[in-house]
Amino acid sequence: MTDPAAVKAALKTQAVETPSWAYGNSGTRFKVFAQQGVPRDPREKLDDAAKVHEFTGAAPTVALHIPWDKVDDYAALAEHAEERGLKLGAINSNTFQDDDYKLGSICHPDAAVRRKAVDHLLECVDIMDATGSRDLKLWFADGTNYPGQDDVRARQDRLAEGLAEVYERLGDGQRMLLEYKFFEPAFYTTDVPDWGTAYAHCLKLGPKARVVVDTGHHAPGTNIEFIVATLLREGKLGGFDFNSRFYADDDLMVGAADPFQLFRIMYEVVRGGGFGVESDVAFMLDQCHNIEAKIPAIIRSVMNVQEATAKALLVDREALAEAQRSGDVLGANAVLMDAYNTDVRPLLREVREDMGLDPEPLAAYARSGWAEKIAAERVGGQQAGWGA
Amino acid sequence: MTDPAAVKAALKTQAVETPSWAYGNSGTRFKVFAQQGVPRDPREKLDDAAKVHEFTGAAPTVALHIPWDKVDDYAALAEHAEERGLKLGAINSNTFQDDDYKLGSICHPDAAVRRKAVDHLLECVDIMDATGSRDLKLWFADGTNYPGQDDVRARQDRLAEGLAEVYERLGDGQRMLLEYKFFEPAFYTTDVPDWGTAYAHCLKLGPKARVVVDTGHHAPGTNIEFIVATLLREGKLGGFDFNSRFYADDDLMVGAADPFQLFRIMYEVVRGGGFGVESDVAFMLDQCHNIEAKIPAIIRSVMNVQEATAKALLVDREALAEAQRSGDVLGANAVLMDAYNTDVRPLLREVREDMGLDPEPLAAYARSGWAEKIAAERVGGQQAGWGA
């Protein structure tokens, strides 16, 4: 798709879901640094998310986290979103912050704790019904810290049983997205540690179950684009949690640590049919803005995804296929690098102007006065954070 | 199974397959250091393997590598083995040392190269028919070195197609063991890089296809025992290629780098039903003795597996289950560590004495004069190595 007009048309359809919790405070185990103007409730999170969409035109939905975003009236929350040009997106469960979950949730040795965890997941589906969300996104902190602590295999049995009950509850058009993570907060075993484990469970559950790739959740050196290509080939890629990392699950802005990797991932997405209006792959951010201003960081992240996508779309696939067929290692690599080395920012400025947006989202946001406004107005109350 | 008599009985049934190529020279890309007395043909490799079995009583089969061990008359080779108390084991294919395989074998972009590779695999099944081997062990060096070099997904299609043809050729009682490897010799993508990929292919192929876990073929930090437990749960663990590593695929003696990890792996094997006469999991060594004497290193490796297995068998599983059920993190860990911290060498000396063996295999081998004999006799000719 090296026709710039087609690339631009494709880019105009791009949508990146932002997570409600990224607008709140976050940090490390050492310290959470509070920021000025941070939202104090789900509506204020949506207000901020609306700004990201207003200036990028590419962030039309917002993922919720239960119970952090629990409200009495989800219809009213959805209306609040819609008034701001947004829709509510995936529902994310939380089975890691109750005291009961010290040794796990859905994999816990005690059936009562497992019951509680599954009930929470079922409640999340109820919320999906209310919000009209398509996706239930499941990340389990379950695991063990010490060899012998629990029976690795029995935990898989419990996991399978719990997931099956939730899967049965899904309605038509609803999906279960299962996330894997290499480690943290568990430090010896993690019950869904890699794509293979998530894939095996999804396969047994059925077609509504898909794997989520969080780009920060892999062992050092893992080739993530290979996993993406494989899951697309298997019809089991549900979506992405985008972020970037140098070390572990650093949760930095997507594209900040290794923009070439992000490009390679997006190339496999495009090549594998995962991009575009026909695809149901979900593109979501899942980041922590511990020290940088949150809204501009999220705008920057959306732009980074756009830039990587633009480069991926610019790859001359015919030339690439020809070089690959003929075994021209350097030639094939050069075709890919030619797209990567292109400065796509002018193209994206045009895309934005075509969409009636300011070509420079960050500058436009800075001029908008929103940051000053929320710092002045959001005083008192409890700032949102992982524990709230 | 904390009854010492039962543990001893179980240990007497243990069998570890040794690979013919470990008796030959090996090295790194920088240098292959030749050793005195190295075998010059498959029969001399079997002669050495017989010594390992003679002194350990636990290495009754020998894996062959085609074409390194190609002979005109496999029945005669099998007879040579049997005269020495051995049987021929798995047949290992080689699709990485012909010039044609520079860009891959079964995944190569050129159909003619793929045909050649598949034909080689079919020939290996022919050899299995001749040797009576149960297992065809497949490791593919296939992959790419540079982004864009080839189409990641198309390579999976080619892989699936080639494997399917070979699978169809398998006879009753024959199996295909598919090995995965994180990287090397390919340095960007590897076509079977992780257990998930191997598992997905085996699942589609059918019940005769199983995954092989090479303990050196994982990303840093990967929890191998988790993979073992998972594959056993799925009924898809075919066997092990044992070795150990500090960094990459170092191919050091099993148990040399992290004996605690080996114990944890063997514990999951035992717990998951992968050990004992009812199990068809294959235990094989796959190591390189670049600087240490080869036969003693292999004897030591067999002993290391025995020691880890003995400790795994000694775990007080009732006490462990009780501590796990009650959420006693430290108590459960202590049960496991109690077995690990036990010095099982006296127990294994008893096992050997019961079997009519010298309790100290390495000392007995040293006294046997075999090393001096082969150094004196195996003069002239071409020493076996990876290229021979």
Add this chain to the structure above:
Amino acid sequence: MTDPAAVKAALKTQAVETPSWAYGNSGTRFKVFAQQGVPRDPREKLDDAAKVHEFTGAAPTVALHIPWDKVDDYAALAEHAEERGLKLGAINSNTFQDDDYKLGSICHPDAAVRRKAVDHLLECVDIMDATGSRDLKLWFADGTNYPGQDDVRARQDRLAEGLAEVYERLGDGQRMLLEYKFFEPAFYTTDVPDWGTAYAHCLKLGPKARVVVDTGHHAPGTNIEFIVATLLREGKLGGFDFNSRFYADDDLMVGAADPFQLFRIMYEVVRGGGFGVESDVAFMLDQCHNIEAKIPAIIRSVMNVQEATAKALLVDREALAEAQRSGDVLGANAVLMDAYNTDVRPLLREVREDMGLDPEPLAAYARSGWAEKIAAERVGGQQAGWGA
């Protein structure tokens, strides 16, 4: 030192410092699980530490963390310790939990923040004067999350300047122990990321400055015993922060993840003159007991260090040297492994009995009723934790 009597005598001199903060609550960024009976002030932490020493005989000092252990009267605190058979140990600074430190402390771009950080370090030396502590232990969370965020080299200049001012303040017999850490909480650069950086700074500061090796603060695959041997050779090893890890800075119990590595480290300590009454190397724990009971975990950790040390002392160094001299790779390895494979628990039971202790510290602690007592008595107030 394969004379068991000499080994036992050496073991009786062993001392492992426990950290006050390990008795308080800790967790991950996802959740801190509170435990019953956790201390609410420095005195209660000392009360718990006294129990560890009472049952192990090997934990006679307690490290303090400022400001978490700030008190009005350090002499009274020291007296509280001494009444329980303890002494106060190293003073640990904290320059990572004030809001001012969001972008660093001693390396911060703003001179006012650097001034505040250095003043805190100077205050810690004042406290050392009051407590009679020998060691100021410095760990800096300083670093950056994004490329370009700050000037990497200028931060080193600021670090050198700040350390120099603190070094000048040290009295006779006082030392500065500089800790390095691979990453976290900074996720792009860390200002003291490796032993080389810590060493280079200590070298310029002078003989009172030494490097601290935290066993969890290295890149995957790093050979820690090599670093220990090198620092001992350079006369720059100040001490250890012991813990263990499978992935990142997991802060599990020392010896829990890789007991063979702990043994190899202790062997280099012994071989390099770092163990025994003539050595001034400090052995400290620095762990997080997020899900396991804290006091028993600390007792277990002290025991793990003792067991690794016992094995290290049991190495037949003459036989080892002879095998090394003759290039006997397998023989030399076997000498080391022979010590490692020895079950030293009977020996340590004897050591404890000789010292008038119960041979089984964990069982004795469990019987003591202390856990029940503190759970019942320590009600109300604020449990100690990283933020308190």
Add this chain to the structure above:
Amino acid sequence: MTDPAAVKAALKTQAVETPSWAYGNSGTRFKVFAQQGVPRDPREKLDDAAKVHEFTGAAPTVALHIPWDKVDDYAALAEHAEERGLKLGAINSNTFQDDDYKLGSICHPDAAVRRKAVDHLLECVDIMDATGSRDLKLWFADGTNYPGQDDVRARQDRLAEGLAEVYERLGDGQRMLLEYKFFEPAFYTTDVPDWGTAYAHCLKLGPKARVVVDTGHHAPGTNIEFIVATLLREGKLGGFDFNSRFYADDDLMVGAADPFQLFRIMYEVVRGGGFGVESDVAFMLDQCHNIEAKIPAIIRSVMNVQEATAKALLVDREALAEAQRSGDVLGANAVLMDAYNTDVRPLLREVREDMGLDPEPLAAYARSGWAEKIAAERVGGQQAGWGA
């Protein structure tokens, strides 16, 4: 230096040394794939290197490897080079391919082997005298494969002693560049495993000793630009061995795996005064072109270094410093990314045209017919490779 004219002027001075051995065959332990037209002697290697310089204008020197490039008459070899517009560069020693070096060279337990190794290094200095080379580049494969195999600390003593003797032999204007490597071919300890060890030795040797950073020789996740900044600050950065890697020491083309990392490294070089006519930092390639055509791969590598350097020079350092000073995390990152995201290929085409070169070196080389010529002419004889 955001003035394009100044950037172009700086780029015209850039020189990247190419290694003679990269023109020969290389491979992995599994297979060396021979290529057509590969040089058969040092002169043919220089002929190929001359082509790289002819088309890039940026590769004026060639590093030699002894004994691979041993000749009777170095003056004649130098004249051969000069006739082709080249100069001979660094002399690289080889103490890893003689059978004597199985257990090490300069660190070997046997003094006779150490003597042989040191004599080889002294011979390399003799050759430097003959070639007029400034730099002796030392990489030692020394290390151990098994715990206990040798005395880690004694090996450091031997290393120090050997290096000191060679250092003493250096003439005025000659330097010793000491390379470190994380692992391979040694798989347990490596005697110079990290920059800290190399730095400590260089510090004691004196001002002529400097550290070489090979970009592929680090633990996973290591921040290489931090090391570069630190070594420049200490005045101890001797130079680079450029290549790239996804996993271990993959020796792929520089910039192929992580072009953003290469940019960050070059930014620290520029910022730390390591680039330009006043700097004596050496920029060298050290790569293996196992499957791709060698000369084009080397041309591409030189271009990749140029592109990263151009981007580094384009960083608006005033704007960056201002953002850093004010703690503007996103703003500072954006200044850096703005340079990185620039397509510098047009600028480099101008640089080449100004220098009288074809703006597209790879296309020009392809048109030159050199590849066909050497494939036709270099028939018979022994192709150069690591063992030749």
